[in-house]
Amino acid sequence: MSNINLIARDNGAGLTRDLRLLARLLAEAGHDVTITGLGHRGRLGNRLRRLHARLRRLLRGWFDGRLNARYDINIMLEHVRPEMFDQAHANVLVPNPEWFRAEWLPHLRGFDLVLAKTGHAERLFAALGCRTRFIGFTGEDCLVEGVPHQPTFFHGPGRSGNKGTLPLLELWARHPEWPQLTVVWRRKRVELPPMPANVTLIQDFLDEAELRRLQNASTFHLCPSQTEGYGHSIAESLSVGAVVITTDAEPMNELVAAGRGVLVTAHAQGTQELATLYDFDGAAMEATIAHCLAMPEEEQQRLGRAAREWFLANRRDFEQRLCDAVAAVPGRN
Numbered sequence: 001m002s003n004i005n006l007i008a009r010d011n012g013a014g015l016t017r018d019l020r021l022l023a024r025l026l027a028e029a030g031h032d033v034t035i036t037g038l039g040h041r042g043r044l045g046n047r048l049r050r051l052h053a054r055l056r057r058l059l060r061g062w063f064d065g066r067l068n069a070r071y072d073i074n075i076m077l078e079h080v081r082p083e084m085f086d087q088a089h090a091n092v093l094v095p096n097p098e099w100f101r102a103e104w105l106p107h108l109r110g111f112d113l114v115l116a117k118t119g120h121a122e123r124l125f126a127a128l129g130c131r132t133r134f135i136g137f138t139g140e141d142c143l144v145e146g147v148p149h150q151p152t153f154f155h156g157p158g159r160s161g162n163k164g165t166l167p168l169l170e171l172w173a174r175h176p177e178w179p180q181l182t183v184v185w186r187r188k189r190v191e192l193p194p195m196p197a198n199v200t201l202i203q204d205f206l207d208e209a210e211l212r213r214l215q216n217a218s219t220f221h222l223c224p225s226q227t228e229g230y231g232h233s234i235a236e237s238l239s240v241g242a243v244v245i246t247t248d249a250e251p252m253n254e255l256v257a258a259g260r261g262v263l264v265t266a267h268a269q270g271t272q273e274l275a276t277l278y279d280f281d282g283a284a285m286e287a288t289i290a291h292c293l294a295m296p297e298e299e300q301q302r303l304g305r306a307a308r309e310w311f312l313a314n315r316r317d318f319e320q321r322l323c324d325a326v327a328a329v330p331g332r333n
Helices: 014-028 044-063 082-087 102-110 119-127 165-173 208-217 232-239 282-293 297-327
Strands: 003-009 032-038 071-077 088-094 113-116 132-134 150-158 181-185 199-202 218-223 243-247 262-264 266-272 275-280
Touching: 003 014, 003 082, 014 032, 014 071, 014 297, 071 082, 082 088, 082 102, 113 119, 113 297, 119 132, 150 165, 150 208, 150 232, 165 181, 165 199, 165 282, 181 208, 208 218, 218 232, 232 243, 232 297, 243 282, 243 297, 262 282, 275 282
Parallel strands: 003 032, 003 071, 071 088, 088 113, 113 132, 150 181, 150 218, 181 199, 218 243, 243 262
Antiparallel strands: 266 275
């Protein structure tokens, strides 16, 4: 088993969730895991965290009778930290293409392996000359048994601006006859249109129990992302057995296929770092909503079961792929 240093910004959101998930899975597999949670570059707290990680590494080496002992593997999530390359025998990157900065491209040669959350990312980084391996990823299991389903819609973009939220609000404003849409969006500094009567916008912090209740209460989940590093909000919607509606573009359509959800036609609309951004077609979304409202309950249940089954199978397979990938990291000791 390996000594692994997990390195990421501890941002209290998606990266923190990924950090804890990987730490738990790797520890359960028998690895000795250190978490180096970083803030922004240059901040005193960031420097202290790096110093703490270095001292832990040196202390481990002292107990093992080795001077300047290094970790077997650094695993960096999303951000590239070249100043930490020398702290491990091997360096691994788990990137999110939409946040991968151009200034990091020259440092790709410092990584022994890139672990890709999506087939989309695997192709992007292979084209950049990286040794890549697909591991996929997983999200939280948000299913709560016993919550009655209503033929309403849920949209949970969190703090993201890449989930198609504003176009959805505009679309709902044109259709006062549509069922209630609940939107949980904590994004700051965004100009919002007047909310139509059939939209409930929640911008305040929700405790986990109430968020899970809302996720489980609506039959239909709208997840028309422009891009995704993995797609945590999509995975959470699949986990509750919802009828998931998402953009027919990569990597969103890797998680949702026609047999376990509904895909909406989209077109490329710019880029964000290495990722292409896709906007859903408004007329196609209107037709999709109409299709869902007319969908027989039996079909809703079939799609929901398929979504849940895929989530569980993917989570199990991801854990095995992760362990296999770590065991295959070149030069780790």
